[in-house]
Amino acid sequence: xxxxxxxxxxITMFVNVYGIDSEEIKVEELVKSTTxxxxxxxxxxxxxxxxxxxxxxxxxxxxxxxxHQHPVINAGVLLEGELTVHTKAGKTxxxxxxxxxxxxVNTWHFGKNEGxxxxxxIVFYAGEEGKEITVxx
Numbered sequence: 001x002x003x004x005x006x007x008x009x010x011i012t013m014f015v016n017v018y019g020i021d022s023e024e025i026k027v028e029e030l031v032k033s034t035t036x037x038x039x040x041x042x043x044x045x046x047x048x049x050x051x052x053x054x055x056x057x058x059x060x061x062x063x064x065x066x067x068h069q070h071p072v073i074n075a076g077v078l079l080e081g082e083l084t085v086h087t088k089a090g091k092t093x094x095x096x097x098x099x100x101x102x103x104x105v106n107t108w109h110f111g112k113n114e115g116x117x118x119x120x121x122i123v124f125y126a127g128e129e130g131k132e133i134t135v136x137x
Contacts, residue, residue, distance in 0.1 A: 030077060031100040038091045038104050042073055049129040059083060059119040064112040067137040072127040074103045081119035085111045095121075108137060 035041055059065065059081075067088065078095040085093040085101070088108035095101060103123070113119040125133040 031075065031102055033102045036102050036104040036107075037085070037093050038087060038107070040104060040107065042102070043105055045073075045126070046128070051127045051129040051131075053125040053127055053133055055123050055125070057121050057123060059111065059113040059121075061113055061116050061118060065110050067108055067110045068134050069106055069108050069137075070103060070125070070134055071106055071131070072125050072133050073105055074123055074125040074133070076101050076103065076121050076123035079120045079122060081113060081117045082115035083111050083119040083121060084114050085109055095119075 033042075061081075077100050078097055080097050082097075083095045085095065086109060087104060093101070101121075111119075127133045
């Protein structure tokens with residue numbers, strides 16, 4: 001019994017001193033894909049010097065991004081609001097808060113916030129050092 005009490009005290013000390021959380025760490029896979037949202041195969045990674053870019057993009061309610069394309073693989077998660085993505089070829093994707101996206105590569109498209117609050121998205125770009133990640137039409 002004495003050993004049990006000492007053990008509980010030691011564990012409590014580690015939790016308090018080192019900030020160990022008694023909650024379990026949870027990992028939720030939002031998306032794992034070899035294709036973009038429109039079904040196109042993602043291109044192979046070239047043998048280059050990689051450059052990772054992470055952007056937080058806020059699109060005000062009613063705002064529309066210009067027609068553009070990405071020459072690199074990128075993916076994101078919409079944190080807040082709504083965002084509708086349209087390709088020049090007529091495909092459409094509607095994102096709601098919490099939805100992941102594997103973006104189209106080398107495909108002309110634009111996003112529009114048709115909601116009533118800002119749309120906030122975090123996007124991760126797997127680019128090449130010194131090269132553009134977005135090209136406007």
